Amino acid sequence: MKPVFITVEGPIGIGKTSLAHAISRTYGLQLLEEIVYENPFLGKFYENMSEWSFQLEMFFLCNRYKQLQDIRKQYLAKGISVVSDYNIFKNTIFAKRTLDEENLPKYLQIYDILTHDIPPANLVVYLTASIDTVMKRIALRDRDVERNMDVRYMENLIADYHEFMHQFQLRHPEVPVLMFDCDHLDYVHHPEDLRFVLDRIEPFLPNAACK
Secondary structure, rough: OOOOEEEEEEOOOOOOOHHHHHHHHHOEEEEEOOOOOOOOOOHHHOOOOOHHHHHHHHHHEEEEEEEEHHHHHHHHHHOEEEOOOOOOOOOHHHHHHHOOOHHHHHHHHHHHHHHHHOOOOEEEEEEOOOOHHHEEEEEEEOHHOOOOOOHHHHHHHHHHHHHHHHHHHHOOOOOOOOEEOOOOOOOOOOOHHHHHHHHHHHHHOOOOOOO
16 A cells, blocks of 8 residues: 555644544554754744844754655555644745744755655645634743734734645645644534544555554
8 A cells, every 4th residue: 555644734733633543543554753942052042033044044944854855765655644733835935934034945945855756645634723812822831931922913924834735735736735724623622523524534554554
């Protein structure tokens, strides 16, 4: 059976990791979680975005590139399907929001070099929500580095995701995208919401056996 690579994407705090865990448990896919809070520049970035943005984005890019290299060799090449709580294209969404005119072209050039042979996703699960829902979920998980999160930054990020995903679907019609409005879904606390989401994903895993 050809392996499947599913990526879950959306703004900060929307529930990507929770859903990726559920998909992994239900269908027996290997789970890939992004390295976020190990980034030594994250707290500094939220305090002073312009000062620390390039360091932050380069750390994320290099670590995600290494993770995806390992996933390709250790799992996909051996026929083992994978679900990830991110897609590496998110790097460009954040970089275009945080980097200045001097650093952005350099960053995008490095991104293109590193990702030209990264395995594409067979399915992108895109989670979206209003700023109110996103900020409430960020507050509920109460992580130190996120307590000073700028609301305007998050509003812009949500808009950036909408625009990027619209353009992504135009440029890559071969990659299916499932979008879920998390203003009306809480799959962490409501099993029926989780079942609704999984039922939408399941057709992309015709040979997956539910556990």
